[in-house]
Amino acid sequence: MRTPRLAGAITPRAQFLRFFKDSTSTILAVFKADGTLAEANRGFLSLLESMPSNTDPAVLFVNPQMAELNRMGEDGRTGLVYRGLMTLGNVDRYTDTWLGTVHRVDRQLLLACEQDIAADRNLRQELFRLTEEYAAKERLLAKTHRELERRTAEVERLTFTDSLTDLPNRRAFDHELEREIARSARYREALSLLIVDLDHFKQVNDRFGHAVGDDVLRAVATSLRAEARQIDTVARWGGEEFAVLVPATETDSARLLAERMRDRIRRTPMPESIAPITASVGVAGWLGPEEGSAGLFKRADEALYKAKHDGRNRVSVAEEEP
Known part of the structure; x- marks a missing residue:
């Protein structure tokens, strides 16, 4: 006995049709023989809404075009x-590719499209692959950048550092001397320069060899740094000669620093039971904006020459010319 159908009840077929009518993941449309749209579901209508108003729905067919579909089955x-x-879709804004079938029934075209799940999955996999590849290249780029920074810093260090004593070299000291003179001139501050030269150092190299001589130079560099302030610059000028730049310091205070450095060098233990190493020191105070770096260094060097001439192991201060 057939079960009576209740009035107003929705049949399974009606539910099925309603599902496709409201679906946005599928595209369903019926076109009349003259090419006008007879019926469409929400998926097709959403594409149509992306077009300017009063646009012919046939324009949505980018490939194949509606004209080609009409010729099929003629x-x-x-x-x-x-x-x-x-x-x-809208060729000027957005298009998408679907898996579609077109049927001709009574001179009408029935369009049914669904998203290409396999293509969508492949696209996501390709996107994931590209994202991973991009992230890997970003990591490689960051690593390369860090390595470049490290090597740049190392090149700069080697360019401005004495490899034997790890002190600033002559190039670095010249740069710092010019900077400190400019700063002292701007703030009207004192500035002093010390030149330290080891006495009879050639005899060390001749008697004990250059390797021992290098150990002596490293020991002296350590002693000079220990006596200097943090704002002072201790550099190896060349050979057995060192330069010490003493900012914001009058000549008398610089002379006392030179005496401490000379005494500390004399008391520094040396390798191979070498007799105490002594040093002569020339001190010059900056005369002001009228004196450049060359003039300051020349007077400090002349003071060093006087200390050597007067018997070595002593400090000599340059005369402050008017």
Whole structure:
């Protein structure tokens, strides 16, 4: 006995049709023989909404175009006339590719499209691969950048550092001397320069060899740094000669620093039971903006020459010319 259908009840077929009517993941449309849209579901209508108002729905067919679809089945046959990829949408804004079928029934075209799940999955996999590849290249770039920074810093260090004593070299000292003179001139501060030269150092190299001589130079560099302030610059000028730049310091205070450095060098233990090493020191105070770096260094060097001439192991201060 057939169960009576209740009035107003929705049949399974009606539910099925409503599902496709409201679906946005599928595209369903029926076109009349003259090419006008007879019926469409929400998926197709959403594409149509992306077009300017009053646009012919046939324009949504990018590839194949509606004209091509109309030519299919012109021989009057009905049924499936096309199956394959279909590009739909607004060619100036957005298009997407679907898997589609087109049927001709009573001179009407029935369009049914669904998203290409496999293509979508492949696209996501490709996107994931590209994202991973991009992240790997970003990591490689960051690593390369860090290595470049490290090597740049190392090149700069080697350019401005004496490899034997790890003190600033002559190039670095010249740069710092010019900077400190400019700063002292701007703030009207004192500035002093010390030149330290080891006495009879050639005899050390001749008797004990250059390797021992290098150990002596390193020991002297350590002693000079220990006596200097943090703001002072201790550099190896060349050979057995060192230069000490003493900012914001009058000549008398610089002379006392030179005496402490000379005494500390004399008391520094030396390798190979070498007799105490002594040093002569020339001190010059900066005369002011009228004196450049060359003039300051020349007077400090002349004071060093006087200390050597007067018997070595002593400090000599340059005369402050008016």
